[in-house]
Amino acid sequence: MAYTSDIFRSFLPARRHRATRSMLLAFAAPTLLAAGAACSPKDNAGNAPPSSGSTLKVALLTPGPVSDQSWNAGAYNGLLQIRDSLGAQISHIETKTPAEFDENFRQYGSQGYTIVFGHGFEFQDAAKRVAPEFPKTIFITTSGTTAGPNLAGMTFGFADASYLAGILAASMTKTNRLGVIGGTALPPVVESFRAFEKGAHDANPQIKLITSYIGNWDDVSAGKEQALAQLSQGVDVIFQNADAAGLGVFQAARERKNAFVIGSNSDQNSVAPDVTLGSVVINLPLAFLTIAREVKDGTFKPGVIPLGEASHVVTLVLNPALQDRIPSQARARIDSLQTQMLAGRYTISLDSQTVKR
Numbered sequence: 001m002a003y004t005s006d007i008f009r010s011f012l013p014a015r016r017h018r019a020t021r022s023m024l025l026a027f028a029a030p031t032l033l034a035a036g037a038a039c040s041p042k043d044n045a046g047n048a049p050p051s052s053g054s055t056l057k058v059a060l061l062t063p064g065p066v067s068d069q070s071w072n073a074g075a076y077n078g079l080l081q082i083r084d085s086l087g088a089q090i091s092h093i094e095t096k097t098p099a100e101f102d103e104n105f106r107q108y109g110s111q112g113y114t115i116v117f118g119h120g121f122e123f124q125d126a127a128k129r130v131a132p133e134f135p136k137t138i139f140i141t142t143s144g145t146t147a148g149p150n151l152a153g154m155t156f157g158f159a160d161a162s163y164l165a166g167i168l169a170a171s172m173t174k175t176n177r178l179g180v181i182g183g184t185a186l187p188p189v190v191e192s193f194r195a196f197e198k199g200a201h202d203a204n205p206q207i208k209l210i211t212s213y214i215g216n217w218d219d220v221s222a223g224k225e226q227a228l229a230q231l232s233q234g235v236d237v238i239f240q241n242a243d244a245a246g247l248g249v250f251q252a253a254r255e256r257k258n259a260f261v262i263g264s265n266s267d268q269n270s271v272a273p274d275v276t277l278g279s280v281v282i283n284l285p286l287a288f289l290t291i292a293r294e295v296k297d298g299t300f301k302p303g304v305i306p307l308g309e310a311s312h313v314v315t316l317v318l319n320p321a322l323q324d325r326i327p328s329q330a331r332a333r334i335d336s337l338q339t340q341m342l343a344g345r346y347t348i349s350l351d352s353q354t355v356k357r
Contacts, residue, residue, distance in 0.1 A: 056088040056296050058115045059108040061095050063122060064217045068244035071217075071265040071282075075119040075142070078288030085289055086296055088114075101126035109134030115295055117142065117288065121186050127151055138295055138302070142284075143188050147303050154287060157308025158192035160341045161280040162239070163348045164316040164334050165262045166199025168277055169237040170207055171330030172260055179210045179230035179238040181249055183217035189241050192264070192280070195348055196239050203330070210235055214245050223248030231256050237277070240264060250275065260322075269319035277326070278318040287313050309341035 058079065066076035076092060083090045091113075093104050101123055108116045109130060114137065118127050121143035131139045131151040144153025169178050178200055182189040193211060200207045210233060212226045223245035227238055231252060238253065240246040241264040250272040253259040263271065263279035287307055294300035307313040316338060318326070340346035 056082075056086055056115075056292070057091075057111075057113040058082050058088045058117070058292060059091045059093070059113045060117045060119060061093055061101065061104050061123060062119045063095055064243050065094060066092065068217075068247070069266055069268060069271055070243045070246060070263070072119065072243060074266045074282060074284035075117065075288065078285040079117075081285045081289045082292040086292055088292065088296075098122070098126070102130055105130040105139065106133065109137045109139075113137055115140060115292060118144070121188055124153060138300070140291060142287075143186075145304055150302060152291075152300075152302040153304045154291070155304060155306050156188070156282050156287075156314050157306060157310075157347075158188060158280060158282075158314060159195035159348045159350060160309040160346075161314050161316045161338075162192040162195035163199035163202075164338060164341075165239055165278065165280050166196040166201075167203045167330060167334055167337075168316070168318075168326065169196070169239060169260075169262060170200040170203035171327050172277060172325075173204075173207070173237050174258065175234045175236050176204065176206045177208050177210065177234040177236065179212065179227075179235035181212045181214065181223065181226050181230070181238055181240045181242055181246070183214055183242040183245055185213050191350060192241060193239070194350055198348065198350070203333075214242055217243040217245055219245050220248040220251070224252045227252035228256075231259055236260065237262065239280075247271065267317050269317065269321070273319060273321040276319050277322055278316055281315055281317045283313050283315070308347075309338065310344035310347070312342060315342075 060075055060079045062072040062075055064072045066072045079090050079092060082088045095101060095104060101118065105116060105126055116137060116139050118141045124141040124144035124146050127139040127141050128146050128151060131148055135150055138150050140152045140154060142154045145155060146153055180193040180196060182193065197209045210230050212230060214222045214226055223242050227249040230238060236258055237260045238249055239262040240249040250261055253261045253275040254272055260275055260277045261272065262277050265282050267281045268279045269276050309315060337346060
């Protein structure tokens with residue numbers, strides 16, 4: 001099942017307002033975390049027991065901390081929006097090992113939760129195993145491409161916005177050396193880096209790309225070390241997709257002069273505004289709220305749900321603090337292509353076997 005862009009536009013503010021809102025969510029993360037923790041009592045497993053007075057119960061499993069100002073924070077902000085907009089009871093667990101995927105899916109299913117989000121490509125096998133055991137619970141995996149009677153996947157088309165990020169990076173480099181740093185080589189991350197490289201090469205065929213993977217999504221020090229290693233090789237713009245570990249990339253760029261970073265997943269322009277050119281943003285709150293609203297209204301149909309630029313869910317958001325430093329020709333090209341992408345008239349094609357996050 002695919003959503004049309006009109007569905008998402010009904011919840012979407014103007015683009016400038018959307019970018020500002022994402023920045024406010026990043027600044028307000030500690031407050032939001034406190035509010036979420038206080039919304040209901042937890043048992044020893046970290047679950048909030050369902051309340052008999054609540055008709056919509058929504059849970060979230062994340063593979064990392066929701067303080068990462070990136071992939072997990074965006075999902076948690078989506079969970080809070082579901083609570084605030086739909087009056088739902090919510091619960092969140094940060095999973096530590098793959099064995100916990102099945103265990104926590106089953107916990108929420110047995111407690112009668114209406115929706116359980118498994119946030120990441122790595123959750124879909126567990127969701128496929130557990131979903132048949134709890135037919136009254138809807139299981140949704142982000143980056144998932146599997147579906148069933150009560151199982152759906154949301155794929156995020158990172159390719160288009162990552163392609164634009166490549167054009168942006170190519171317009172700012174002085175060395176013709178760009179870097180990409182990921183947490184691990186998940187297929188969605190690999191695809192976004194390929195699209196970034198394509199955009200950079202289309203803008204400047206002389207570009208050389210250096211690729212690094214940290215090996216995890218949480219180690220800020222390791223992220224910084226990888227970034228410093230790339231910078232020592234002449235890289236002067238890094239596109240990172242490493243969740244909490246990616247915060248170390250911003251630290252490294254701040255320590256070196258004339259180095260820039262492009263963020264991902266959430267609007268990270270405020271993380272290090274003096275070195276951040278822009279962010280490839282997934283509007284996870286919009287996506288999560290739309291799904292939950294349809295479930296509550298009884299109109300949701302399980303399937304694989306592709307979301308990208310044309311759905312206004314994935315966009316490149318330039319950092320206002322550095323926008324004037326971007327060459328005007330590059331800004332015009334990015335704006336023109338993004339306008340076409342948002343209208344559904346232009347998309348980047350890599351190959352038929354890519355998986356989108």
